[in-house]
Amino acid sequence: MQATVVIVADDHPLFRAALVQAVRGLLPDATVLEVDRFDSLRETAAATPDAELVLLDLHMPGARGFSSLLHLRNEHPALPVVVVSGHEDPAIMRRALDFGASGFIPKSAGLPVLSEALTRVLEGGIWTPPQLLHASVHAGDREQAKRIASLSPQQFRVFMMLAEGYLNKQIAYEIHVTEATVKAHVTAILRKLGLIRRTQAALLAQRLLQAEAASLEVPPGTDDGDDDIQDAAP
CATH class of the missing domain: 1.10.10.10 (Winged helix-like DNA-binding domain superfamily/Winged helix DNA-binding domain)
Structure with missing residues (x-):
């Protein structure tokens, strides 16, 4: 059987090492690829079509807010992405899942939680943090x-x-x-x-570009004379 390929994307060496150790503890035969910048993540994902999972920190050089998650979901829609983040606001967790994440694991979570989440996602499911029971999103x-x-x-x-x-x-x-x-x-x-x-x-x-659950409702635009829905066509 082909080994599971997991990409771990985090720019903090100690936490990245902890994630790698956790993955190898759960999947001893897994191939784990480490990246610490978003451009490296995009290159690695493109060069590794057999990857089965990405563990993604939202904050790393070259990424802002939810941009890294959205880029990955756009470029590799079949590749599950689990956000592993220091953010513990339930609204941010909900937003990440709405943007296509297969799970959201707070960095404060212990190894049992990480193992449960990874097992669920690798089986094709979605792992939802317990904190989302209290999340309220419009x-x-x-x-x-x-x-x-x-x-x-x-x-x-x-x-x-x-x-x-x-x-x-x-x-x-x-x-x-x-x-x-x-x-x-x-x-x-x-x-x-x-x-x-x-x-x-x-x-x-x-x-x-902000890793927060700011409202996605926007006010009416000003008449800037450029590219509204009536005149933007070529």
Whole structure:
């Protein structure tokens, strides 16, 4: 039988070593790949199509907020991702699961909890922390989280570049497409997210760069004259 391949992504050496030890204790024959930066994680995931699990810390160089989780879910939808984080706010845990995580393990959890969670996920299930029994998340936020998770990889790249204030011509240069293609992506993003203005999408994307459960509801955008849902088409 082929050995299970697990990617452990955490920039703290001691905690990463503890996770690796825990994985090998549960799966003695597993191949464990370690990364400490988000760009290395993306490269490793792309080069390891047989990986069966990623243990992901939300905070590492090259990642902000929920961006790393969303990138992985967009690029490798079949690869289970378990967030292992110092955040213990039930609302943040709920948000991570809504964005497609297969589990959320607080870093304060003991080995039995980690083993239970990993076993559940490797069997194809979802592991839900007990703290979520007390989580209260607005239904509209959960629906918007699912819409965000439905963006294609290229749409998500454009979406996150809106958070950084990139203009269409800058986005086109970065992702090697025409400005007309960027406009088409922006139109599709607005429609998928139920938004009207580019400014609304930019504000929403900025909230994803914070590892907190800020509301995903955005106010009406100002009339910035660029890329609303009526005129964004090429």
